Amino acid sequence: MSAPLQFALLGALVLAFVILCARPLGIYMADVMEGKPNFALRWGAPLERWIYRACGIDARSETGWSTYTIGLLVFNLAGAMVVYALQRLQQWLPLNPQHFSAVSADSSFNTAMAFVTNTDWQGYSGESTMGYLTQAAGLAVQNFLSAATGMAVAIVLIRGFIRRSAATIGNFWVDVTRSSLYVLLPLAALLAVALVGQGVIQNVHSYRDATTIEKLTFDNPKTDSEGKPLLDDKGNPVTESVTTQTQTLPMGPVASQEAIKELGTNGGGFFNANSAHPFENPTALSNFMEIAAILLIPLALTYTFGVMVGDRRQGYALMAAMLILFAALAAVAFVSEQGGNPLTASASVDAGATATQSGGNMEGKETRFGIAASALFASATTGTSTGAVNSAHDSMMPMGGFVPLFLMQLGELTPGGVGTGLYTMLIFAILGVFIAGLMIGRTPEYLGKKIQAREMKLASIFILTTPTVVLIGTAIAVMTEGGRAGVLNPGAHGFSEILYAFTSAGNNNGSAFAGISANTVFYNVSLGIVMWIGRFWPIVATLAIAGSLASKKRVPVTEGTMPTHGALFTCLLIGTIVLIGVLNYVPALALGPVVEHFMLSGAH
Amino acid sequence: MDIIYLLVILGLFMASVGLTLAIGRLGDGS
Numbered sequence: 001m002s003a004p005l006q007f008a009l010l011g012a013l014v015l016a017f018v019i020l021c022a023r024p025l026g027i028y029m030a031d032v033m034e035g036k037p038n039f040a041l042r043w044g045a046p047l048e049r050w051i052y053r054a055c056g057i058d059a060r061s062e063t064g065w066s067t068y069t070i071g072l073l074v075f076n077l078a079g080a081m082v083v084y085a086l087q088r089l090q091q092w093l094p095l096n097p098q099h100f101s102a103v104s105a106d107s108s109f110n111t112a113m114a115f116v117t118n119t120d121w122q123g124y125s126g127e128s129t130m131g132y133l134t135q136a137a138g139l140a141v142q143n144f145l146s147a148a149t150g151m152a153v154a155i156v157l158i159r160g161f162i163r164r165s166a167a168t169i170g171n172f173w174v175d176v177t178r179s180s181l182y183v184l185l186p187l188a189a190l191l192a193v194a195l196v197g198q199g200v201i202q203n204v205h206s207y208r209d210a211t212t213i214e215k216l217t218f219d220n221p222k223t224d225s226e227g228k229p230l231l232d233d234k235g236n237p238v239t240e241s242v243t244t245q246t247q248t249l250p251m252g253p254v255a256s257q258e259a260i261k262e263l264g265t266n267g268g269g270f271f272n273a274n275s276a277h278p279f280e281n282p283t284a285l286s287n288f289m290e291i292a293a294i295l296l297i298p299l300a301l302t303y304t305f306g307v308m309v310g311d312r313r314q315g316y317a318l319m320a321a322m323l324i325l326f327a328a329l330a331a332v333a334f335v336s337e338q339g340g341n342p343l344t345a346s347a348s349v350d351a352g353a354t355a356t357q358s359g360g361n362m363e364g365k366e367t368r369f370g371i372a373a374s375a376l377f378a379s380a381t382t383g384t385s386t387g388a389v390n391s392a393h394d395s396m397m398p399m400g401g402f403v404p405l406f407l408m409q410l411g412e413l414t415p416g417g418v419g420t421g422l423y424t425m426l427i428f429a430i431l432g433v434f435i436a437g438l439m440i441g442r443t444p445e446y447l448g449k450k451i452q453a454r455e456m457k458l459a460s461i462f463i464l465t466t467p468t469v470v471l472i473g474t475a476i477a478v479m480t481e482g483g484r485a486g487v488l489n490p491g492a493h494g495f496s497e498i499l500y501a502f503t504s505a506g507n508n509n510g511s512a513f514a515g516i517s518a519n520t521v522f523y524n525v526s527l528g529i530v531m532w533i534g535r536f537w538p539i540v541a542t543l544a545i546a547g548s549l550a551s552k553k554r555v556p557v558t559e560g561t562m563p564t565h566g567a568l569f570t571c572l573l574i575g576t577i578v579l580i581g582v583l584n585y586v587p588a589l590a591l592g593p594v595v596e597h598f599m600l601s602g603a604h
Numbered sequence: 605m606d607i608i609y610l611l612v613i614l615g616l617f618m619a620s621v622g623l624t625l626a627i628g629r630l631g632d633g634s
Contacts, residue, residue: 073620088606
């Protein structure tokens with residue numbers, strides 16, 4: 001089978017499977033989040049009531065948007081404190097068979113920010129830093145709760161469209177409980193079992209030593225007492241030559257974390273190699289399941305949206321925009337990677353695909369996945385807020401690396417994170433109808449709600465927050481010693497590494513371009529701050545928009561109302577997304593992957 | 605050291621609450 005056909009077939013299979021599963025899941029989520037009686041609510045009612053009683057929650061009361069927002073912020077503040085404390089105290093806590101010492105304060109801060117914001121940026125190496133309790137009770141719990149937070153915000157924005165002259169938008173504690181209890185937990189349990197079936201490990205054993213057949217000699221980087229690499233006077237890593245015939249195999253409760261890592265679009269790997277590690281993602285089938293899990297809930301939420309607003313075509317229009325952008329950019333990634341490095345070809349190396357080799361650019365890719373599954377995974381993980389990786393994005397060709405970077409910069413809405421994808425897409429829909437309204441001279445409306453100055457001001461806060469923190473953060477890193485010290489590659493590629501790090505943090509993705517030493521005080525602190533602002537300021541604006549819309553009356557549909565369920569609206573939406581993404585980021589992209597691409601072409 | 609990072613977390617939280625309150629005071633602009 002030819003490589004392009006393999007890519008097209010794999011992509012079509014994954015998308016067909018996800019769309020097939022997304023429909024019933026989307027309808028189910030609409031029922032659950034609105035409390036319409038179904039089998040899950042009946043079975044889960046006693047547990048749900050117990051949770052409310054134990055936490056002192058009045059499930060029948062609803063609040064306005066500002067009280068809802070402050071509840072959400074307090075909840076996530078508490079989550080950040082718990083994750084921070086677990087890391088700093090882990091040497092005294094149980095389930096730490098490797099006796100890992102406390103994680104450094106700056107790394108603990110960064111990781112706490114990363115996991116409450118659904119970013120899951122990892123400056124640390126999981127298997128050599130985190131005890132099992134920290135992984136399970138800190139990181140995996142936040143994988144559920146951060147995804148539940150995102151889903152709650154998306155549901156509230158939908159309520160904003162469907163409620164009329166309402167002062168309340170919902171109950172945050174009920175929304176988070178229901179999305180965790182009825183959606184994320186059962187799906188994660190199912191996927192964890194399926195992954196165990198493929199060979200993903202699930203235990204709390206201490207690490208195992210295996211004796212290798214051959215002796216291995218390698219340069220081992222020296223680290224200080226906090227696990228950070230030691231550098232010499234010139235800033236190069238200090239290494240020592242080590243010969244060994246023993247390989248340590250890390251263990252742990254991986255499958256349970258892997259499942260919610262993908263389903264919750266979190267992305268924080270149990271191991272440093274993330275989904276490239278054979279204990280996280282051992283087979284082609286587990287890889288298929290993980291890509292599908294990444295895309296499932298964000299796509300299903302478009303059905304939820306259609307069901308809740310009473311017109312499923314509205315959801316289909318959003319889904320079409322998501323999928324068109326996703327497919328187009330995934331194809332660019334695949335073509336770039338399969339095309340390979342022109343310098344390799346000019347050196348008389350056969351880089352073409354044959355029956356015995358994949359051809360193209362296999363640097364940083366697992367042979368068990370190949371180029372098609374790696375390009376698809378890279379596009380899925382950055383088109384959502386996941387950030388899990390099954391290949392090294394840093395090793396992609398310049399235009400291959402451009403794709404994950406640009407997918408994040410578009411706002412991660414192809415199809416986006418759990419909840420975040422839908423509400424980001426809805427903000428772009430509001431912008432789209434506003435632009436269309438300006439062109440035709442009518443008051444913009446979306447789903448029967450007039451879009452006025454307040455909504456546009458809030459949408460502007462939403463749209464501008466992330467590019468502001470990403471570009472200012474990148475500029476500061478480029479200008480300061482602390483920022484430049486972490487870069488391992490010179491020139492345009494080094495700039496891409498910094499831009500990628502801040503783009504990933506600001507958009508709450510969490511994948512890394514690697515090639516950058518991010519476990520430093522500069523990057524731990526700056527990226528931590530960027531992650532929080534990039535997550536919660538747009539959420540505040542979204543909830544304010546929801547409150548504003550909910551308080552409005554619904555205007556009747558007339559002949560002058562622009563339809564928002566057809567191909568024309570989908571094209572308008574895609575145009576708005578691409579236009580804003582390009583306007584925000586083209587100058588920065590031109591200095592990174594674009595110039596690197598032309599340098600490579602020029603050298604060729 | 606811990607107190608500094610906990611204060612940074614608290615500061616980020618307070619800034620977000622501040623944004624919420626500021627938006628609450630934002631008129632409809634019409």
